[in-house]
Amino acid sequence: EFPYGKVFAKIDELKPQFIDTLGKAVKIPAVSGDESLRPMVVRKAHFLVGELQRIGFTDIQLKHLGTQPPPVEDENLQLPPVVLSRYGNDPKKKTIVVYGHYDVQPASFEDGWDTEPFELYVDEEKQLMRARGSTDDTGPVIGWFNVVQAYKESGFELPVNLITCFEGMEESGSIGLDGLIVEEADKYFKGTDAVCISDNYWLGTTKPVLTYGLRGCNYYQTTIEGPGADLHSGIFGGIIAEPMVDLVQVLGSLVDSKGKILIDGVDDMVAPLTEKEAKLYDGIDFTLDDLNAASGSDTSLYKNPKDILMHRWRYPSLSLHGVEGAFSSQGAKTVVPAKVHGKFSIRTVPDMDSEKLNKLVIAHCDKVFSKLESPNTCKTELIHDGDYWISDPNNTSFTAASKATELVYGVSPDLTREGGSIPITLTFEQQLKTSVLLLPMGRGDDGAHSVNEKLDISNYVNGMKTMAAYLHYYAVAEGK
Amino acid sequence: EFPYGKVFAKIDELKPQFIDTLGKAVKIPAVSGDESLRPMVVRKAHFLVGELQRIGFTDIQLKHLGTQPPPVEDENLQLPPVVLSRYGNDPKKKTIVVYGHYDVQPASFEDGWDTEPFELYVDEEKQLMRARGSTDDTGPVIGWFNVVQAYKESGFELPVNLITCFEGMEESGSIGLDGLIVEEADKYFKGTDAVCISDNYWLGTTKPVLTYGLRGCNYYQTTIEGPGADLHSGIFGGIIAEPMVDLVQVLGSLVDSKGKILIDGVDDMVAPLTEKEAKLYDGIDFTLDDLNAASGSDTSLYKNPKDILMHRWRYPSLSLHGVEGAFSSQGAKTVVPAKVHGKFSIRTVPDMDSEKLNKLVIAHCDKVFSKLESPNTCKTELIHDGDYWISDPNNTSFTAASKATELVYGVSPDLTREGGSIPITLTFEQQLKTSVLLLPMGRGDDGAHSVNEKLDISNYVNGMKTMAAYLHYYAVAEGK
Numbered sequence: 001e002f003p004y005g006k007v008f009a010k011i012d013e014l015k016p017q018f019i020d021t022l023g024k025a026v027k028i029p030a031v032s033g034d035e036s037l038r039p040m041v042v043r044k045a046h047f048l049v050g051e052l053q054r055i056g057f058t059d060i061q062l063k064h065l066g067t068q069p070p071p072v073e074d075e076n077l078q079l080p081p082v083v084l085s086r087y088g089n090d091p092k093k094k095t096i097v098v099y100g101h102y103d104v105q106p107a108s109f110e111d112g113w114d115t116e117p118f119e120l121y122v123d124e125e126k127q128l129m130r131a132r133g134s135t136d137d138t139g140p141v142i143g144w145f146n147v148v149q150a151y152k153e154s155g156f157e158l159p160v161n162l163i164t165c166f167e168g169m170e171e172s173g174s175i176g177l178d179g180l181i182v183e184e185a186d187k188y189f190k191g192t193d194a195v196c197i198s199d200n201y202w203l204g205t206t207k208p209v210l211t212y213g214l215r216g217c218n219y220y221q222t223t224i225e226g227p228g229a230d231l232h233s234g235i236f237g238g239i240i241a242e243p244m245v246d247l248v249q250v251l252g253s254l255v256d257s258k259g260k261i262l263i264d265g266v267d268d269m270v271a272p273l274t275e276k277e278a279k280l281y282d283g284i285d286f287t288l289d290d291l292n293a294a295s296g297s298d299t300s301l302y303k304n305p306k307d308i309l310m311h312r313w314r315y316p317s318l319s320l321h322g323v324e325g326a327f328s329s330q331g332a333k334t335v336v337p338a339k340v341h342g343k344f345s346i347r348t349v350p351d352m353d354s355e356k357l358n359k360l361v362i363a364h365c366d367k368v369f370s371k372l373e374s375p376n377t378c379k380t381e382l383i384h385d386g387d388y389w390i391s392d393p394n395n396t397s398f399t400a401a402s403k404a405t406e407l408v409y410g411v412s413p414d415l416t417r418e419g420g421s422i423p424i425t426l427t428f429e430q431q432l433k434t435s436v437l438l439l440p441m442g443r444g445d446d447g448a449h450s451v452n453e454k455l456d457i458s459n460y461v462n463g464m465k466t467m468a469a470y471l472h473y474y475a476v477a478e479g480k
Numbered sequence: 481e482f483p484y485g486k487v488f489a490k491i492d493e494l495k496p497q498f499i500d501t502l503g504k505a506v507k508i509p510a511v512s513g514d515e516s517l518r519p520m521v522v523r524k525a526h527f528l529v530g531e532l533q534r535i536g537f538t539d540i541q542l543k544h545l546g547t548q549p550p551p552v553e554d555e556n557l558q559l560p561p562v563v564l565s566r567y568g569n570d571p572k573k574k575t576i577v578v579y580g581h582y583d584v585q586p587a588s589f590e591d592g593w594d595t596e597p598f599e600l601y602v603d604e605e606k607q608l609m610r611a612r613g614s615t616d617d618t619g620p621v622i623g624w625f626n627v628v629q630a631y632k633e634s635g636f637e638l639p640v641n642l643i644t645c646f647e648g649m650e651e652s653g654s655i656g657l658d659g660l661i662v663e664e665a666d667k668y669f670k671g672t673d674a675v676c677i678s679d680n681y682w683l684g685t686t687k688p689v690l691t692y693g694l695r696g697c698n699y700y701q702t703t704i705e706g707p708g709a710d711l712h713s714g715i716f717g718g719i720i721a722e723p724m725v726d727l728v729q730v731l732g733s734l735v736d737s738k739g740k741i742l743i744d745g746v747d748d749m750v751a752p753l754t755e756k757e758a759k760l761y762d763g764i765d766f767t768l769d770d771l772n773a774a775s776g777s778d779t780s781l782y783k784n785p786k787d788i789l790m791h792r793w794r795y796p797s798l799s800l801h802g803v804e805g806a807f808s809s810q811g812a813k814t815v816v817p818a819k820v821h822g823k824f825s826i827r828t829v830p831d832m833d834s835e836k837l838n839k840l841v842i843a844h845c846d847k848v849f850s851k852l853e854s855p856n857t858c859k860t861e862l863i864h865d866g867d868y869w870i871s872d873p874n875n876t877s878f879t880a881a882s883k884a885t886e887l888v889y890g891v892s893p894d895l896t897r898e899g900g901s902i903p904i905t906l907t908f909e910q911q912l913k914t915s916v917l918l919l920p921m922g923r924g925d926d927g928a929h930s931v932n933e934k935l936d937i938s939n940y941v942n943g944m945k946t947m948a949a950y951l952h953y954y955a956v957a958e959g960k
């Protein structure tokens with residue numbers, strides 16, 4: 001059924017070269033969050049351009065996004081460029097945009113790495129590659145290059161037109177990328193049939209997954225203000241209405257210790273669980289032990305893996321992040337803070353309406369505060385929001401990826417969602433009016449953002465094979 | 481009745497010289513909280529020694545207190561010395577210890593001062609002296625020197641033996657002073673009949689006061705701990721018991737928005753208000769407007785001045801200071817803090833027992849937390865405590881100070897307490913087994929610790945006269 005067996009053989013044959021290319025790429029410390037390393041991020045973009053040219057991509061463009069907005073030390077700091085390129089431009093073929101990012105999280109040997117973080121260490125015994133960026137997200141980015149090279153060197157045409165969209169600012173909020181996608185939707189990205197993002201992970205360490213949903217996030221702050229300045233608790237304690245006392249009452253009314261959101265109307269907006277959806281959770285490779293290992297504790301609110309996953313993926317949650325304006329250091333300061341901001345956020349899921357949620361949250365806080373009959377003032381506001389994303393895991397793109405996974409791994413992938421957000425997913429879907437597929441390459445224990453980030457060689461190789469087979473199955477499928 | 485009219489005349493005569501001496505003293509930036517200025521604190525101690533020698537004090541000793549304990553930048557940083565000295569040593573006379581401090585709060589012109597803070601500016605129009613330390617506490621310290629000089633230059637013997645105890649670390653926690661008082665109680669301070677502290681203020685701006693009580697302070701922290709490290713709310717929100725959620729419930733159970741302490745048994749320990757004590761509040765010069773001006777707001781929990789003062793002085797209060805370990809900056813961070821410390825304190829009053837209070841507080845927090853059925857852990861502990869202090873405002877020392885005030889100001893002083901603590905008061909009382917009198921020189925609006933700290937010239941002059949008359953009335957009174 002898969003006519004490109006030679007492509008797989010080529011991937012196996014070129015494995016040493018592919019590892020070598022990844023080694024060259026991760027050597028460049030492209031830390032987008034460190035202004036002083038911005039030239040390195042730019043250098044890595046140019047490294048990618050060289051690779052794209054070598055392989056035969058065309059129409060290669062470095063899209064400059066302008067000056068980075070404050071807060072920055074260097075007011076003229078330029079954002080790293082987005083690398084756009086194409087391979088093939090055949091109107092009879094489908095067109096796929098692949099997204100990835102070439103910037104990385106900070107890392108230094110002193111953080112506790114076993115080897116230099118910007119030097120690819122190949123552990124022959126464990127058959128893994130350790131380096132910052134190995135799994136997040138340089139490995140998958142180089143993976144796409146390798147797939148195209150393998151097709152080419154096997155003597156096959158690529159079954160689709162491929163467009164790359166690689167950014168250098170993902171670890172620092174993807175500043176400027178939204179605008180570029182809007183700008184290029186009908187230009188560079190014109191005619192796109194599907195988007196594939198390879199920038200997340202398997203749930204565990206053994207079973208491949210495809211990801212079809214992400215929660216959104218509405219972040220709020222409640223500000224309670226009273227005295228004109230911070231006061232001394234000796235002089236004012238007991239005779240002044242303290243903003244912190246009011247704030248604790250408001251924050252305490254939002255969620256209980258069992259995780260239940262106490263704001264009226266929020267649960268009513270959550271899409272009911274259908275039998276069909278519930279079935280998607282059957283047999284997903286995940287245990288309570290996995291959660292406990294990840295949290296470093298035994299503090300789960302649920303014992304059943306299905307309950308845990310549903311509450312991470314398909315139910316909303318409310319977290320209390322902290323308080324700004326109050327005493328927050330070590331020791332004992334006898335201050336009565338004059339103005340305090342409570343920070344909390346709600347992870348959103350289908351079918352929650354963001355604007356309606358804001359109204360419910362603000363009305364709730366106002367009501368709780370007014371019952372306190374406090375002479376202070378209280379204001380709750382949205383700081384930022386990002387919508388949830390949900391895809392049909394049975395659409396053409398997911399079906400193609402599922403077939404590809406079965407071919408490579410011999411198992412049907414788990415269909416997963418994630419509790420966090422990847423805002424660009426929704427932008428692609430909305431702006432290019434296509435489906436988006438999240439096709440991870442690495443495992444759940446790869447340690448993206450941690451010390452000793454790694455990518456197993458088998459995930460690198462099988463990930464490329466899965467990408468290669470996905471392009472074929474998507475190309476030959478009916479519809480998009 | 482007061483045989484020393486010439487002393488008052490001498491004080492008036494020497495006013496320009498006394499202002500000049502204060503000017504020399506405040507010129508030295510003796511900021512105890514700034515390590516780099518420690519040599520200036522020491523220099524100011526030596527300046528005092530020079531003045532003591534000039535006036536004729538004897539047995540002048542600079543008591544070194546050793547190395548300042550961490551946290552310090554310089555591990556060998558020496559504590560500033562305590563300046564001990566005597567004037568007179570007649571076994572037939574009573575002996576009074578006067579306490580003050582020569583160190584000051586930080587100050588710089590850039591903070592918004594109208595004139596250089598370490599340069600005494602004499603405002604002839606407003607008849608006030610502006611400088612850091614003018615009222616807190618260099619003015620009163622130099623005042624004692626001047627009183628002795630005025631007695632001497634008028635040709636009178638001082639009616640008491642005077643011992644000075646001036647420290648240079650008060651604004652930084654009086655480190656080492658307790659130990660010195662314990663050490664010298666039966667040595668340098670042997671035979672002390674009374675202690676007089678001039679380091680507080682009138683309640684308002686027109687009526688002199690004597691202060692006979694201070695609240696204590698028990699400072700607590702409740703630590704709630706769960707996950708092994710801070711977590712991401714996208715991945716863990718809704719499936720993990722969040723320490724912040726539990727903490728807010730515990731903090732919210734301590735006190736309500738009306739200032740009522742909700743811990744069982746605390747109110748039962750408070751001494752009942754007697755008719756006699758209630759009378760002490762009659763006619764005290766204080767209004768709701770005074771409180772609103774001080775807090776910069778209209779957030780008082782009481783409207784009646786008597787209620788306000790009683791809740792500041794003779795009832796306990798519970799303040800929530802803040803949270804350590806949670807997100808506390810500007811902006812929006814989606815962290816689930818793993819370990820949070822809630823900070824709160826209780827101002828204590830007669831007849832609260834500190835140890836019993838600790839037990840009640842800890843039992844209350846444990847009980848509230850256990851009701852949450854959280855898998856996290858909760859621990860409440862005392863960080864530090866300092867007992868309340870209360871004196872008999874009708875004892876010999878207060879009666880003498882009251883007569884002195886009437887003589888100088890023509891009014892009977894208001895008898896006040898304070899909501900805050902001056903821990904050294906209790907140490908003097910307990911270690912020297914004497915009564916302690918708080919005899920303020922400055923006004924409630926002097927701005928100790930603020931910009932444009934000032935001392936009215938009339939308060940300086942009348943304060944010295946009050947001190948001088950106090951020494952006489954105390955000397956001639958029956959008993960101690």
Ligand SMILES: [Zn+2]
Binds near residue numbers: 136170199
């Ligand atoms: Zn990534």
Ligand SMILES: [Zn+2]
Binds near residue numbers: 136448
């Ligand atoms: Zn990342």
Ligand SMILES: [Zn+2]
Binds near residue numbers: 616617650
């Ligand atoms: Zn002071």
Ligand SMILES: [Zn+2]
Binds near residue numbers: 585616651928929
């Ligand atoms: Zn002070």
